[in-house]
Amino acid sequence: MPANLPPEAKAKLAKYSEAKTVEEKIRALEEFISAVPKHKGTENLLLWARRRLAELREELEVKKRKKVGGGPRFFVEKSGAGQVLLLGPPNSGKSSILAALTNAKPEVADYPFTTKTPQAGMVVYEDIQIQLVDTPPLLPWDPDSPVNGKVLGMARNADALLLVFGLDDPSIDETVERVLEMLEDRGIIVSPRRGVVRIVKSREVGGIRVQGSGRLVGLTEDDVRKILSSYRIYNAVVEIEGEVTAEDIEAAVYMNMVRKKALALLNKADMPGAREAFMKAARVLKGRGVPYKPVSALKKLGLDDVPKILFDMLGVLRVYTKQPHKEPDPSPLVLPKGSTVLDVAKAIHKDLARKFKYAKVWGKSVKYPGQRVGPEHVVEDKDVVEIHVR
Ligand SMILES: Nc1nc2c(ncn2[C@@H]2O[C@H](COP(=O)(O)OP(=O)(O)OP(=O)(O)O)[C@@H](O)[C@H]2O)c(=O)[nH]1
Numbered sequence: 329m330p331a332n333l334p335p336e337a338k339a340k341l342a343k344y345s346e347a348k349t350v351e352e353k354i355r356a357l358e359e360f361i362s363a364v365p366k367h368k369g370t371e372n373l374l375l376w377a378r379r380r381l382a383e384l385r386e387e388l389e390v391k392k393r394k395k396v397g398g399g400p401r402f403f404v405e406k407s408g409a410g411q412v413l414l415l416g417p418p419n420s421g422k423s424s425i426l427a428a429l430t431n432a433k434p435e436v437a438d439y440p441f442t443t444k445t446p447q448a449g450m451v452v453y454e455d456i457q458i459q460l461v462d463t464p465p466l467l468p469w470d471p472d473s474p475v476n477g478k479v480l481g482m483a484r485n486a487d488a489l490l491l492v493f494g495l496d497d498p499s500i501d502e503t504v505e506r507v508l509e510m511l512e513d514r515g516i517i518v519s520p521r522r523g524v525v526r527i528v529k530s531r532e533v534g535g536i537r538v539q540g541s542g543r544l545v546g547l548t549e550d551d552v553r554k555i556l557s558s559y560r561i562y563n564a565v566v567e568i569e570g571e572v573t574a575e576d577i578e579a580a581v582y583m584n585m586v587r588k589k590a591l592a593l594l595n596k597a598d599m600p601g602a603r604e605a606f607m608k609a610a611r612v613l614k615g616r617g618v619p620y621k622p623v624s625a626l627k628k629l630g631l632d633d634v635p636k637i638l639f640d641m642l643g644v645l646r647v648y649t650k651q652p653h654k655e656p657d658p659s660p661l662v663l664p665k666g667s668t669v670l671d672v673a674k675a676i677h678k679d680l681a682r683k684f685k686y687a688k689v690w691g692k693s694v695k696y697p698g699q700r701v702g703p704e705h706v707v708e709d710k711d712v713v714e715i716h717v718r
């Protein structure tokens with residue numbers, strides 16, 4: 329349902345989006361909340377605004393505390409081929425999965441809230457490593473808890489998500505729904521069916537330009553223009569992906585939307601009653617187009633192919649570079665899928681890219697071994713690349 333905000337509420341929201349400091353943002357949001365009429369159509373918006381306000385107040389608190397001592401920070405520096413975050417309700421087995429897939433030794437216990445701070449381990453996939461990060465539990469029944477905000481902040485920064493649910497949860501379907509909702513409420517879109525919108529304000533555009541691979545559903549570009557001008561946005565690029573509705577456009581005005589690849593691990597498949605719970609969870613996940621699989625961290629079931637799945641989720645490929653008349657380097661470069669040999673050169677050294685003449689390639693992307701290719705040639709996983717310079 330569209331929010332149909334009165335102009336003064338829209339003006340306050342515009343003020344919020346233009347605010348620079350945390351204090352200014354807090355003031356603008358408080359004014360916004362009191363200007364929004366309370367009805368069904370504004371429910372989600374108000375929910376978002378209250379949570380955002382709580383986060384900002386927390387941020388302000390942390391800033392104040394830092395001046396004295398410094399508070400705990402939820403941040404894990406990325407390493408390896410990409411960062412995958414374990415996310416889920418208390419006691420679902422996130423730490424057990426970290427322990428099963430990596431050589432990390434997190435604390436595991438049969439009571440909730442065991443994990444207090446994030447902890448990382450490395451998953452080995454063939455000749456590369458993928459970082460797996462365990463987090464404190466999400467609280468699906470207490471969406472306003474500050475811990476949720478911190479954990480979801482990490483989710484926004486991660487390269488992919490593993491959503492962990494316990495098949496011993498009698499209301500697992502509701503838990504799954506709530507967790508997916510918590511992610512969406514903060515603009516983290518895991519359902520491939522949902523549209524994603526990014527609004528990049530820029531004076532240079534001279535109007536509103538809609539671009540990207542997405543499709544507007546139930547509205548025209550002119551409607552997009554009207555919606556945005558009601559929020560005082562007149563010059564912007566609107567990048568759309570997937571099926572985009574008017575609500576998605578409005579949501580993108582007040583929050584950053586990102587799409588994340590996610591896989592749901594339905595853990596504790598060894599327990600009695602797991603089958604029934606699995607069917608319940610599967611129904612919800614299937615409806616949203618989120619892939620899922622049953623596993624048991626305890627019995628080490630269903631986990632063997634997870635490293636390969638994580639690699640595929642990251643959307644990366646490996647390239648082995650070599651010098652003429654020498655063997656390829658055994659440790660690969662990891663690059664996004666769709667990278668060209670020029671990207672490979674750049675990843676090695678910017679001089680190499682500047683002086684690039686041609687490359688010789690061995691592997692899936694070429695017809696015969698050692699084929700000569702130009703800078704725009706797209707490489708594939710496990711290609712060997714030899715770069716020749718001028
Ligand atoms: N039967 C069974 N028990 C499991 C499985 N995985 C984890 N457990 C148990 O479930 C309990 C919770 O496991 P943890 O790995 O600590 O769960 P967590 O999600 O990290 O919990 P928090 O850190 O509190 O959020 C422990 O008693 C584990 O031994 C499993 O596959 N099968």
Ligand SMILES: [Mg+2]
Pocket residue numbers: 422423424435436442443462463
């Ligand atoms: Mg834990």
